[in-house]
Amino acid sequence: MIHNLFSHYLIDWNRNKNNRKMPWKGVKDPYKIWLSEIILQQTRVDQGLKYYENFIITFPTIHDLAKADEKKVFKLWEGLGYYSRCKNLIHTARVLSSTQNGQFPATYEDILKLKGIGPYTAAAIASFAFDLPHAVIDGNVFRVLARIFGIREPVDTTAGKKIITELAEKLLDKEHPGEYNQAIMDFGATVCKPANPDCEQCPFKSNCVAYKEDIVALLPVKIKRTTVRTRYFYFFLPQYRNALPVRERLDKDIWQHLYEFPLIEKEEETSSGAIVAAATKKGWIPKGTAVTVSPVYAQKLSHQLIKAVFISYRLAEKSGLFENYSWVKAAALNTLPFPKTITQYLNKAGNDH
Template sequence: MISPINEPAGLLDFSSKLIRWYHRHHRDLPWRHTNDPYRIWLSEVILQQTRVAQGMPYYLRFVEQYPTLRDLAAADEKEVLRLWQGLGYYSRARNMHQTARLIVQELGGNFPASYAELIKLKGIGAYTAAAIASFAYNEPVAAVDGNVYRVLARIFGIKTDITSSGARKEFTALAQQLLPPDDAATFNQATIEFGAIQCQPVAPDCLLCPFNDVCYAFAHGAQAQLPVKGKKNKVRDRYLNYFVVEKEGRLALRERTTKDVWQGMYDFYLIEAAEETTDLNELESDHVLAHWLEMGEVVRTAGPYVHLLTHQRLYARFWHLRMPPERSLLLPDNMAFYNQEEVEELPKPVLINSYLIQYFFS
């Protein structure tokens, strides 16, 4: 059995065994071949809420487009969001871009070199700050993400709800005790990687696990119960009616400026309803839509498409309105017509982009 957590021999045995596993089994990922804090930070932001297989192409494109922190800081936000398109959680990209500008403008382009300074930056939380500090500077600070919660909870039998207020402090304290101060980078990488490919959420590879002789979850058949996680927030249903206005081959789009999903992205004119509808008469109280229906005609409807977000389920229906070229059309102040090339360059939610590919750009 692993020695009690307060015994140095037990800590050393756990850490050395984990690091040996890492050297044999870790994946060859590009951000593991650099100590550039910018590229490490970029990889960590992209991999929040994103699997490695999905995030890798984005990382490579960002590095190609913005090889340095100054390149990212100098970019237009729309360009950054366009490159981010498809990853979701777009606030990550906005915060990253704003923080890059802050580092260039206020810190002389020098990335902070300690956990204490990193965590002060917008969009950089406790885990990301620890990851950058340890991977780039080998600062002996534990990086605790969902993978680490799972590994520690299962092996050490920790039954604290990981969504509770004290969980991060408890798990971080344990990880900090386990961390070898002279090799923080490897230990943090190893713990995260072990949770990602060995101690997975579903069907962990327990038979070939180097800790199966001491793991609490394996001994008690509790892999499915650990880590303990509170009930998820209720998913909210939303019913979106998009009006795709076309005139002379151009489409009318608008930038989403409110603090809602997809802020800073572009979509069509939207009327949100309390429930799903297939009858335009139920929406004609909207004066903009009423004007458009007088001017043109509905040539196609599509949907509903179901689009899942973390706490929302979107039901989207698209109404394609074609306008005669000879008639003057009023648009809301935040809308404009764009040709196909311009539309393709705009940052758009996946839902909107998928519709355009299916009906306009195929």
């Protein structure tokens, strides 16, 4: 279909049919736009909404975020996933607070240089906050354009991304880039949905290649498959005078910057007897100590399946044990950010250590 007609139909749909409401919509404050965009990377609006509200209440300005204790920020991010987003959020807040008086740069190129901000987020901030003509290209845009323009090239390849990117930039309404960008994402989220799109109500019904050729469900084409690795985590929770050892996960691995208890990881499922024997050999469990072994807590990640078991026991003496860990009062554990698997265990009745 003709390119400027696409933008016309889209804007028309946005002004007459789009009922989607979100707290950051129409906002011009770059800080709020930035925060919402980081939270929403690979994250559904419904899931991110509460986090956005909590962040704005706790850190109303970029300076508030910049001077906050890192642990407190991670605690607020706890459960949202992709924790490098949080790390980069703090980093960029501090850079802008200390070197730019808390002001965001006002060009796409300068916004793109900031940590945690890629092409999508830079285009979103540039268009929403500064009315600059940069097209957002996210999962919605890939889907909407692939269907309406009948793009059969796989979108998760370099060639496919190039086609979509060039098309998106041509289609952008450069007079109303912010409204256009918001509209195409709202349209993808509410009408041209991944499953069961609302084609009968779609303003592009008579122009959509996928609809006319009855291949809506086949587009966009994606090739890559993810393989899932299973990992077995055995966490040890020794209690000494109502305190437990914890440490921050610092390796380049899942849950970086979240906290954990002493851990033995296995590639294969291991019996509780064998794992207790291994911990005893490491000196983590004094001989003859009675332990309580939890059921298996399974957590699915995109590329990993985590099967976690928690082994709790009491220590009469802690001298020489867990010296690389911090001993934290059980009642203070809820001030630390933990992976979902661990908070689930801690929040279960009877596990409140």
